[in-house]
Amino acid sequence: MAGGLVVITELQQLPSSPNTERLVLGSIQLDDARLADVAGVLEIEDFSLEKHRRIYGRMLDMYSCGVRIDRVTLTEELDRQGQLESVDGMSYLVSLDDGLPEIVNLDSYVRIIKEKSHLRQTIFACQRIIDQSFMEKPSEEVLDTGRAILDRVEAKTRSSHDWVLPYDVVRQHGSS
Secondary structure, three states: OEOOEOOOOOOOOOOOOHHHHHHHHHHHHHOOOHHHHHHOOOOHHHOOOHHHHHHHHHHHHHHHOOOOOOHHHHHHHHHHOOOOHHHOHHHHHHHHHOOOOOOOOHHHHHHHHHHHHHHHHHHHHHHHHHHHHHOOOOHHHHHHHHHHHHHHHHHHHHOOOOOOOHHHHHHHHHOO
């Protein structure tokens, strides 16, 4: 920390859990009925890796059309959409569920993915506020925009569970 400010370096990575994402995708691939449990909570954007977003998106499309999801049907659908190579091919899809036991605590993994997604959304929202400040917009405008951005993030995160935003903590302690 320099003068009370956190210095962000390019080496810092956004919050994510790619292995947890793989376990969730692999679990769905093993038993596509699990998608019904996951689809109500996870959105495509909640996955940190683009290839996981593409795989999940195809799974949702297949599910909504009543197509069973497994290695072969998912491979075919990704190939038909021209996305198979962008997800590292069939070998990656096979690796998602290869040797994977049935996951009994899928909801815990979904919560981990969702939490990491909320943290990334908060970082992006704060970055927009920082960008406006560097553009030297009027401080009142920056604060109003900042509140609106954080309120949108808060509304989205509160809809999935009672997650407390850093903004809430600062606001509560700032008014004391």
